[in-house]
Amino acid sequence: MVSRKPRKIAVANEKGGVGKTATVINLGAALSLAGRKVLIIDMDPQFNATQGLGIKPDDVGLSVYDLIQDPSGQAARQAVIPTHWEGLELIPSVPDLSGAEVELVDVAGRENRLRESLADLDGAYDFILLDTPPSLSLLTVNVFAYASEVLVPCQTHPYAFGALTELFDTIGAIRNGINPGLKTAGVVATFYDQRTRVSNSTLDKLKNDQHYGPLLCEAVIRANTTVAESADVGKPVVFYRPGSYGARDYISLARELDG
Template identity: 40%
Template sequence: MGKIVSFSNQKGGVGKTTTCVNMAAYIAATGKKVLLVDCDPQGNATTGLGFSKSSLKKSVYNVLIDDEKAADNILQTETERLDLLPSNIDLAGAEVELVYKKGREKILKNALAELKNVYDYIMIDCPPSLGLLTINALAAADSVIIPIQSEYYALEGLSQLMNSITLVKQHLNPALEVDGVVLTMYDSRSLISKQIAEEIRKFFTRRVFEIVVPRNIRLVEASSYGKPIMLHDPKCAGARAYKALTQEYLNKEENKN
């Protein structure tokens, strides 16, 4: 039975999509079958895996709003064993349309249920908001990974996200847990970065991953070329960090079992 992991932070620009895409790619590289679900109307995970969201007919929108099967909207990516349930421009209106759907908070959960037997991991990139798309992703997930940038204001709004996770646990998904917090955009030369990292480790105690992701221009380039970092520049600092982070995550998963 596969595991569903949501990547969530309602604050934009924290490296959420970059973390989701690259961890998905590195997990696939270990031989596991992975599906990335792009629930963000911005569609950065979709473009980051080489697809143009403006021209796609298949998307998670069709699953959420038109009741199509998730399996009928999945695309194969350039990365072996990594598939994509993409976003497209229609998803921008989904928040409003979902309001009128029966059982609106659990549509994604029900749609992904049959795919848990097909994939080892299903990784959901949430939008940077706490609306119905994110609620669907959290209701469907077994766990959450929270990327936080190692910069000033990083903790801003974090209590709101934790409250949302608690509410989802109470009302929709009692088994939901936080797998961990990923520190992104870390600058070892910056005192602010070090202080923020320290604050985050105090706030979340043992739930913060040891591996931190550095600020790295090659990660930005990889996204613009529509490739995970392991296909763009596997030896750069960003690639080494995401490979090590993924291994740390998988080791934790093994130790749970």
């Protein structure tokens, strides 16, 4: 059997509420719709990606918490659960995950626990997408140690730039240390509203920025309440409302990244 090498994409931005989870769920679903085998790993104790895929806390057996505690690989295989959609699988999160940080304080190699536990799983997928919390926690560092690329959702709002600077400083530090091969998959503009001046001026600034301009994805994710609604009912927007702006934008992003 030829073992495939998946693209392991961390979706990250230390700023909260910029569309990280929406991007993980909906990009993952759009890629699965295109026939790719996708695994979503929810590394956020808020477990929004888990809920957004229709999985309730009671449905969760093993979670990423068990992976961090037992990096032997055994837990990882058992923690993968199917979703309602073909080709889209999940390793869920649980609120307890926030405790992992404290428990690992004295553990040597604590930033590599996720990488070790997932080492055997790679071959089964084309894409592994990882959701991260809105902070530079040990959980995020574990994600950066394991990932091959980072995709950065960036809200089209003037405050977004400060968060980008911080994140790229972090990515630089990770490259200088635990993961020299970590690439940038792109910066994707989110919550774009063509009717507002701030949205347009921020998108223009991003396009013309000497650092971020070349990294900016062509696909832009528009503000679309259907995206929020779909998260609320636990279905990716591409399955919930296929014709919506949200579905169309995430399908464009999937095509661009999969090209």
